[in-house]
Amino acid sequence: MKYFIQRIDQYLAFFMVLAVISCNQPANQKETQISEQEAAAENTDPLPSWNEGNTKSAIISYVADVTNAASTSFIPVPDRIATFDNDGTLWSEQPVYFQLFFAMDRIKSLSADHPEWKNQQPYQAVLENDVKTLSTQGMKGLMEIIMASHAGITTDEFETTVKDWVATAKHPTKNRPFTELIYQPMLELLQYLRDNEFKTFIVSGGGIEFMRPWVESVYEIPKDQVVGSSIKTQYHYNNGSPIIERLPEMDFIDDREGKPVAINRFIGRKPVMAAGNSDGDLQMLQWTDSNNLTSLQLYVHHTDSVREWSYDRESRIGKFDKGLDEAHEKGWTVIDMQNDWKVIYPFELPQ
C-alpha cells in the first residue's frame, strides 16, 4: 500500500504540472551537429547516435566483454537479460506521464455517454481543464479518473482504444505523436543488445496494457517482454465468446520495490543490465547490481533543456535524487543526455 500511495502521489503531480505546460521550449530549436566523419563511421558503429566518450565506451566495453567466450566475465546467453524502464528512459515523460494524457482524453471521449459528468467532480474539472479544482480532488478523485478511463471494458476493447489514441493524439508542446517522442540512442542500444543475444524487457511503472498495443512496432520488444502496473481482470465465458473484463481495482504497482518483485515474477531471473532514469528505478538497479554475473547499470540523466527537458532532484515527474547519489557512489553509468546523445528523437536524424 505504501508504494501505491507513492505512485498516486506521482499521479497527483499531473494536475499541478498541467498549469505549466506552456513553459516548455519548442522542439527542434537546436540543430543536430553530425560531422561527415561521424556519418561515415555509422555503418559499423552500433551506437551511431551516441557521442564518443566515457558513457558510450562503458556500454560497448561491457557488451564486448560479457559476450566474449574467453573472458572471465562471459555471460551465457540465457542470462543476458536487460530491463528498461519506459517513462523517461525510452520515451519522454514531461510535462506528465503520457499515459495521463490518454486518461484525460479518454474521459473527454467518454463524456458523451455520461452527460452527468458535466456537473460531477472530478469529471467536470477534467472536461473543463480546470486544474485548480482538479488539484483539490485528492486521491479519491484521481482514482475515479483512472478507473473510469482504464476499466469497465474488455481487454480487446482497451487495446483498440489505446491503438486509436496512439494513432491520433499529439504531445501538447512537441506537437508530435507520443510514439515519436522515443529516444533514438536508446533504440540503438536495444538493437545492439539484441544483436548480442540479450533479451530486452520493459519494466515500467506504466500500465502493462497501455504499453503492449504499440511496443512491438515502436521498440521491437514483444508484448510478453513487457512488465508494468496492472488493474485486476476477470474471465467470463460469455456464452462461448469469452472475454476478459478490466475491473476498477488496482492489482500491482510496478514501481520502486515493485520492480524487482515484478522482475522476479515475470522474468524469473536477475537481469545483468538495467536502465532507468528516476528514483523509481533505484531498486531495479540495486537488484541488477547484486547479480553475481558482471552487470551494467545505466541511469538516463535529463540534462537537455533545449532538445528535451532538464530535471532531476526537484522534479515531481521523474524525480532523480537518491538514484543520482547512489549512481555516483557505486560508479554506475550516468547518461548525460545533452552531451552523450547526438540526437534525442528519431525524427531529428539527418534525412
Added chain:
Amino acid sequence: MKYFIQRIDQYLAFFMVLAVISCNQPANQKETQISEQEAAAENTDPLPSWNEGNTKSAIISYVADVTNAASTSFIPVPDRIATFDNDGTLWSEQPVYFQLFFAMDRIKSLSADHPEWKNQQPYQAVLENDVKTLSTQGMKGLMEIIMASHAGITTDEFETTVKDWVATAKHPTKNRPFTELIYQPMLELLQYLRDNEFKTFIVSGGGIEFMRPWVESVYEIPKDQVVGSSIKTQYHYNNGSPIIERLPEMDFIDDREGKPVAINRFIGRKPVMAAGNSDGDLQMLQWTDSNNLTSLQLYVHHTDSVREWSYDRESRIGKFDKGLDEAHEKGWTVIDMQNDWKVIYPFELPQ
C-alpha cells in the same frame, strides 16, 4: 477466492491418494513397438514418437497450414503463441502433483530445526506419514504445510532447494527422478512448434518458482516463458545485498479462470495453440478457441493404465470431465495416450 478453494480441494486429494500409492503398475511393462519402417522415417518425421493417425495428422496439418504464407490461415510469427499446461500435460501428475512430494520432503528436511513439529499438527502427521490424521486437518492445516515448505526464505534459497530436490528425489512407484517422467511426444511437439517459429509457454497451476529452476534444461523453455501460481514476495535492500523474501501468503492461483487471466497478464496476447489435460485447463482452451486466427486445442487423455495412468471423469487429480465433453462438442483434438503415443517417457526410447 472460489478458485483458490477449488485448488486447495485438489491439494487435499493429495493426502487421500497417498494411501493408494502402492496400487500403481510398475513402469515399462509394455514393450514399445516400433517397426523398422517407422524407425527409418524418424529422420524426417517431426513427431517420431507419435503413431500415425488422426491426432498426429491434425497437429501436422495445422502447423503446415498456419505457417504457409500462401494460406488464408497464415499466422504471422509474433502471433504464434502456444501455451502448455504442465501437470498431466508435459509430465505425469499421479498419484499426486509432484510439487506436493516436494512440500512433504521439505517439511521432513526442515523438521530438524523444528523439534516442536514432532508433537504439532499438521507437521506430526507429515513426519509420520499419518494419512488418516492429515486428511482431518482441513484447509488450514494444508495451508500451513504449503507455506512452511514454500515461504520464509529468499527466492535464491528457494531455487537452490528446488534444484537439490529435483536432483535427488524419486517418484515412489516409477523410481525415477521426477524430471524423467516427462512425455517424449510432447517434447517433440514443443520442438516442432519452435522449429516453426512458435513461442512456447508453460501455463500451469503449479508454483511458478517451483518450475523455473528446471524447465530450461528439461523442456528448453526459458524461465520468462513460464506462468504459474505464486505466493507474495517482498524486496529488501538488506544493507546493499538485496534479497526477495517469499511471504506466507498466496498471490495468484493460475488455474481454471485464472489461466486466461494470467495469459493476458504475462503474455499479453491470445494463444493460437493450447494444450491441457484436465478441467483446470478448460478456460485456457476456450480462450484460445476464441482467437480470430486459426487455432488448435489439444487435450491429453490419460488412457494408458500400463505405461502411465488411466483416469478422467472420476479422478480427483487431473479430473477431466467437463473438458472431455466440451472437446467432443467442439471438435478439439483429444490425444489418446495409449494409442497415439509410441512411448510415454524419454527413457523408453530405443537406445
